[in-house]
Amino acid sequence: MSKELVFGHQSPDTDAIVAAKAYSYLQNQLGYDTEAVALGEPNAETAFVLNYFSEPTPRIIKTASNEVDKVMLVDHNEFQQSVSDIKDVTITHVVDHHRISNFETQAPLFYRAEPVGCCSTIITKMFAENKIDIPVQLAGLMLSAIISDTLLLKSPTTTEDDKIAVKNLSEIADIDYQKYGIEMLKAGTNVAAKSDQELIDGDAKSFTLGGKSIRIDQINVVEFGDIQKRKDDIKKAMEAEAKDKGYDLFLVLVTNVLDSNSKLISVGEPESAVEKAFSKKFNGDTMDLPGVVSRKKQVVPPLTKALEN
Numbered sequence: 001m002s003k004e005l006v007f008g009h010q011s012p013d014t015d016a017i018v019a020a021k022a023y024s025y026l027q028n029q030l031g032y033d034t035e036a037v038a039l040g041e042p043n044a045e046t047a048f049v050l051n052y053f054s055e056p057t058p059r060i061i062k063t064a065s066n067e068v069d070k071v072m073l074v075d076h077n078e079f080q081q082s083v084s085d086i087k088d089v090t091i092t093h094v095v096d097h098h099r100i101s102n103f104e105t106q107a108p109l110f111y112r113a114e115p116v117g118c119c120s121t122i123i124t125k126m127f128a129e130n131k132i133d134i135p136v137q138l139a140g141l142m143l144s145a146i147i148s149d150t151l152l153l154k155s156p157t158t159t160e161d162d163k164i165a166v167k168n169l170s171e172i173a174d175i176d177y178q179k180y181g182i183e184m185l186k187a188g189t190n191v192a193a194k195s196d197q198e199l200i201d202g203d204a205k206s207f208t209l210g211g212k213s214i215r216i217d218q219i220n221v222v223e224f225g226d227i228q229k230r231k232d233d234i235k236k237a238m239e240a241e242a243k244d245k246g247y248d249l250f251l252v253l254v255t256n257v258l259d260s261n262s263k264l265i266s267v268g269e270p271e272s273a274v275e276k277a278f279s280k281k282f283n284g285d286t287m288d289l290p291g292v293v294s295r296k297k298q299v300v301p302p303l304t305k306a307l308e309n
């Protein structure tokens with residue numbers, strides 16, 4: 001059987017890297033010959049996790065077709081988020097927890113999609129279904145991925161399956177997940193080490209809503225003050241990038257991962273459009289959004305509604 005590569009999306013987060021490692025391990029136990037690789041450098045949080053569990057960083061690839069004919073995708077399916085030559089290889093497996101869009105194949109494949117908080121939660125279930133034991137180190141990694149994607153089970157994307165997986169994985173890894181989780185989330189929020197440009201690009205995604213070009217970035221912090229004191233410079237960087245790339249609206253959602261509240265910084269479209277979306281007023285030039293942590297569930301939908309009406 002020829003070797004297959006397993007990978008998550010570009011600009012990998014912890015789940016993208018961990019789910020690839022976990023799925024590769026599972027498939028190898030089931031008789032496949034696979035290698036987990038990544039489509040970019042691990043971020044600060046993922047680097048902390050790999051180091052904590054003494055796991056090697058996966059090899060980083062730019063293209064796949066130069067080394068294999070077949071690949072398996074985890075934590076994504078949209079081609080623009082995948083390896084650059086995805087159309088030149090055969091996708092044999094997908095395991096994912098996102099919307100399905102811009103995806104098609106020539107041949108039948110194994111496709112597992114579930115609306116849960118983390119791809120590693122689905123893979124945890126697949127280990128049980130296949131009666132394969134999860135090694136201790138891998139359980140620690142998978143636990144970390146779920147904590148990362150669900151912000152310690154507090155994001156509205158969290159499901160019962162995620163909670164069960166966290167409980168089972170923390171038992172295997174013998175870890176107090178609350179205590180470890182805060183330490184891990186803190187490790188991913190080193191704002192001081194990043195430039196204004198890195199902060200506004202770090203986790204930014206583009207959307208077209210109501211015919212407008214919208215950019216939404218999210219910055220995780222443990223202290224709002226770390227961003228507050230740099231806000232004027234961050235806004236200048238946002239304005240410059242919005243002008244350069246033609247964004248009608250650029251939002252930066254600053255999320256405190258310890259108490260699950262956010263503040264919004266906005267550039268572009270009149271403030272009234274954003275105020276309409278959230279039925280809230282700006283306080284100076286930021287908007288308080290208590291309880292908001294999910295871009296996908298709590299920011300994009302109200303904004304879509306406000307801009308499309």
Ligand code: MN
Pocket residue numbers: 009013015016075
């Ligand atoms: Mn991801």
Ligand code: MN
Pocket residue numbers: 015016075097117118119149
């Ligand atoms: Mn994920």
